[in-house]
Amino acid sequence: MTQSSVLSPQSCILVECPRDAFQGLPQFIPTQEKIAYLKALIDAGFTHIDFGSFVSPKAVPQMRDTEEVFTAVRDNGKGIYYIAIAANERGLDRALAVGGVPAVGYPFSISETFQRNNTGKSIAESWPVLGTLQRRATAAEVELSVYLSMGFGNPYGEVWSVALVTETLERFRDMGIRIVMLADTTGCATHTQIRETFATCRERCPELSLGAHFHASPSKWRANAEAALDAGCVRLDSALGGIGGCPFAQEELVGNIPTEGVLTLFRERKIAVPVLEDRVPAVLQMARGIYERYA
Numbered sequence: 001m002t003q004s005s006v007l008s009p010q011s012c013i014l015v016e017c018p019r020d021a022f023q024g025l026p027q028f029i030p031t032q033e034k035i036a037y038l039k040a041l042i043d044a045g046f047t048h049i050d051f052g053s054f055v056s057p058k059a060v061p062q063m064r065d066t067e068e069v070f071t072a073v074r075d076n077g078k079g080i081y082y083i084a085i086a087a088n089e090r091g092l093d094r095a096l097a098v099g100g101v102p103a104v105g106y107p108f109s110i111s112e113t114f115q116r117n118n119t120g121k122s123i124a125e126s127w128p129v130l131g132t133l134q135r136r137a138t139a140a141e142v143e144l145s146v147y148l149s150m151g152f153g154n155p156y157g158e159v160w161s162v163a164l165v166t167e168t169l170e171r172f173r174d175m176g177i178r179i180v181m182l183a184d185t186t187g188c189a190t191h192t193q194i195r196e197t198f199a200t201c202r203e204r205c206p207e208l209s210l211g212a213h214f215h216a217s218p219s220k221w222r223a224n225a226e227a228a229l230d231a232g233c234v235r236l237d238s239a240l241g242g243i244g245g246c247p248f249a250q251e252e253l254v255g256n257i258p259t260e261g262v263l264t265l266f267r268e269r270k271i272a273v274p275v276l277e278d279r280v281p282a283v284l285q286m287a288r289g290i291y292e293r294y295a
Contacts, residue, residue, distance in 0.1 A: 013211070013235045014266070014273045016041055017050040019085065020213075020237070020256055021244035021287065023062050027294040031065045035072045037286055042077040044279035050083040050105070050237065054091035067098045074100045083145070087119045092133055096140055104142055105181070106133055108172075109149035110164055113156040114185065118149060127171075134175050145179035146172055147213055152182070152189035152197065162197050166204045173205050181237065182228075183213040187220065191227035198231035211235025214257050218242065221257040225265060238262045240280070240287040260284055 018037060022029055041049055051073070052066035066084065074082075083103045086092045095101045108126055109115040115123050130146070137144040148168065153160045165182070172180055182197065194212075201210055212228040212235070214221065225236065242258035260280060266273055 012229060012233065012266070012271050013048055014046075014259070014262060014275070015048040015050055015083065015211070015235060015237045016046045016259060017213075017237050017239045017244065017256060018287075019050045019052050019063070021239040021241070022290065022294075023053065023060050024244065025062055025291070025294045028062060028064075029290055029294050031068055031072075033290060034065070034069050037283075037290065038069065038073045039076055040283045040286055042073070042080060044283050045274045045276040047079065047274055048081045048083070048235075050085075053085040053087075054094040054104075055085060055087050067094065070098055070101065085147075086133070088121075088129060089132060089136070092136060092142075095142065096136075102143060103145060104133070104137060105145045105147050106130055107147045107149050108168075109185075110160070110168055111150035111154040111156060111158050113158060114150050114154060130172075130177075131175055134177060138176065143179065144177060145181060145211075146177055147181045147183050149183045149185050152184045152193055153186075155186055155188070162200050165197055166201055169201055169205045169208060173207055178207070179209045179211065179235070181211040181213045181235065184215055184224070187215045187217060189214070189216075189224060191220075191223040194224050195227040195231045198228050198233055202232040209234055211237065213237040215244075215255060216257055217255075218258075222261065222265060225257055225262065229269065229271075236262060240284045241291065243287060243291050 038051055052069055053060055053063040054066055055063060057064035081102055083105055084095055084101055086095055086104045087107060092104060095104050107118050108130060112123055115126055134144050151165060169180055210233060212233045214224050216224050238259040239256035240259045242255040244256045263277060
């Protein structure tokens with residue numbers, strides 16, 4: 001990797017992810033608590049919020065009230081970019097039916113095992129699903145992004161390489177997709193691997209808006225986030241308290257990167273975000289309280 005392939009971006013979108021923070025909790029969080037928490041995030045200045053999933057309640061019981069939650073917060077604040085997960089056409093149908101959801105994310109893995117665990121389909125079966133979602137979302141003026149799950153390796157012994165990642169991204173690009181989140185689903189990535197992967201993907205697919213969705217241990221998250229930012233990451237997912245992880249990846253969840261830490265990192269790097277940092281501690285306390293009550 002040449003020196004010219006490393007960027008120090010002047011801006012990066014911070015995406016707060018209560019959906020990923022709470023989806024794996026075994027006890028159901030009451031709908032009104034979810035609504036109150038989302039409203040607190042909005043009041044604290046968060047403008048990009050991954051709020052829920054339009055998926056089967058059997059698969060993710062915690063997200064069974066996504067329509068009700070969104071309806072309650074849809075008109076709170078102006079210009080909030082809400083994101084929800086949809087793993088198939090039924091999910092997109094629900095997102096379109098509720099009305100006003102600006103963005104939907106589709107989980108696409110380069111791990112065959114994880115794609116089947118997460119979506120119930122093989123990789124080969126998932127490509128036409130993604131194509132249909134992209135066409136329908138575009139027609140409905142909903143932005144479709146893709147989360148490249150297991151984007152830095154997997155725990156199943158399946159083949160991974162930077163070349164496989166870039167080839168997949170090129171296919172996304174050719175389908176008209178413009179936002180791709182490279183996801184370290186199980187916290188296996190190193191900062192060197194992240195830097196190389198992001199830099200190569202950016203060079204091969206400059207048209208894409210590349211983001212990061214990292215799960216990482218407390219000792220690793222900062223180095224991983226810095227590596228992604230250095231190599232051109234322009235969207236970064238995080239969750240207050242570092243709460244969450246993917247319930248379909250492995251038995252023990254690896255947490256999200258902590259928003260409160262990311263805000264410090266952004267401040268040090270002079271990356272501006274609209275978050276009102278004096279209000280963050282109270283929302284962080286809410287997040288921890290929810291986790292303690294329902295974990």
